[in-house]
Amino acid sequence: MSWASVRSADEVEALGAPTIVYKYRSWNDGDNNAVNRIITHQEIRLTKPTGLLADYHECSVFQDYDSVTEDDLMRKAAEMVDLKFPYARPAHRHNLIRKFRGMMVFEDPEHRKRVEKDHYTQLDNTIGVFCTSMESTNLKIWEYLGNLSKGYCVGFRTSLLYGKNFGTAGKVDYYDPQDPPKVKPISFSDKERIDKSMVELFSVPNTYEYEAEYRFTKLNIGKDGTRVVNYTNQSRLITLPLEAYQCVILGSDIEESDKDEIVFACSETLPGIPIYQAVITDGKIQIRQI
Numbered sequence: 001m002s003w004a005s006v007r008s009a010d011e012v013e014a015l016g017a018p019t020i021v022y023k024y025r026s027w028n029d030g031d032n033n034a035v036n037r038i039i040t041h042q043e044i045r046l047t048k049p050t051g052l053l054a055d056y057h058e059c060s061v062f063q064d065y066d067s068v069t070e071d072d073l074m075r076k077a078a079e080m081v082d083l084k085f086p087y088a089r090p091a092h093r094h095n096l097i098r099k100f101r102g103m104m105v106f107e108d109p110e111h112r113k114r115v116e117k118d119h120y121t122q123l124d125n126t127i128g129v130f131c132t133s134m135e136s137t138n139l140k141i142w143e144y145l146g147n148l149s150k151g152y153c154v155g156f157r158t159s160l161l162y163g164k165n166f167g168t169a170g171k172v173d174y175y176d177p178q179d180p181p182k183v184k185p186i187s188f189s190d191k192e193r194i195d196k197s198m199v200e201l202f203s204v205p206n207t208y209e210y211e212a213e214y215r216f217t218k219l220n221i222g223k224d225g226t227r228v229v230n231y232t233n234q235s236r237l238i239t240l241p242l243e244a245y246q247c248v249i250l251g252s253d254i255e256e257s258d259k260d261e262i263v264f265a266c267s268e269t270l271p272g273i274p275i276y277q278a279v280i281t282d283g284k285i286q287i288r289q290i
Contacts, residue, residue, distance in 0.1 A: 023038060
């Protein structure tokens with residue numbers, strides 16, 4: 001896996017992360033379009049997984065039920081017994097383990113459906129995702145993410161997006177849709193649970209490999225620093241410091257009216273941040289300052 005949880009610029013550099021990442025947007029209705037607050041208010045939004053509007057279920061991978069053995073289920077039963085009856089004598093503990101195993105409904109297909117549904121609902125409620133690209137001169141990215149080159153993108157200094165803004169970040173892992181990743185639906189350690197969560201959060205079909213995605217995620221932790229809590233619409237918004245902005249790049253075919261509005265908005269809210277425009281020459285994109 002290429003993801004990592006880091007807290008400093010030195011750690012970002014050691015990770016080999018890109019220096020700059022890019023977020024593509026369409027200006028459309030200007031200041032009335034909430035996505036443009038990335039310029040007008042130095043604000044980004046952490047999207048819930050199902051809000052990413054992909055043609056596949058984001059942050060969802062196959063649960064490999066066949067990989068779970070009877071020994072795994074007995075071990076899980078033992079964990080439950082030791083948690084509830086830590087002082088049980090060996091013979092009593094053995095009987096309790098067998099009883100708890102008999103009470104399990106792991107094999108029930110309807111139970112599996114309910115557990116998966118609850119799991120993905122919890123992900124939607126407690127996870128925020130911010131998707132960026134590592135490239136600014138890829139024609140296909142401008143076509144699909146940049147509104148046919150009529151939009152714009154904002155370049156961010158990667159090291160200044162880490163820290164308190166996000167918990168984990170990294171390059172997504174692209175997989176063959178004919179051979180998707182699978183995770184075992186039972187975990188026996190925090191490390192196993194975290195590793196499987198990262199497979200879910202950072203796995204993307206290779207049909208999207210052209211996006212060269214660098215993804216940031218954040219689990220919403222309450223003010224006490226210990227409990228996971230649901231996001232509200234307001235808590236999904238993050239205001240970034242001016243220093244996090246590296247540049248703004250306008251698409252090669254952006255409307256003149258949009259260009260004028262963006263340049264004016266940047267002068268008001270992003271003073272000193274350079275503005276460039278993509279120019280297509282011989283089928284390749286060049287970035288020129290305006």
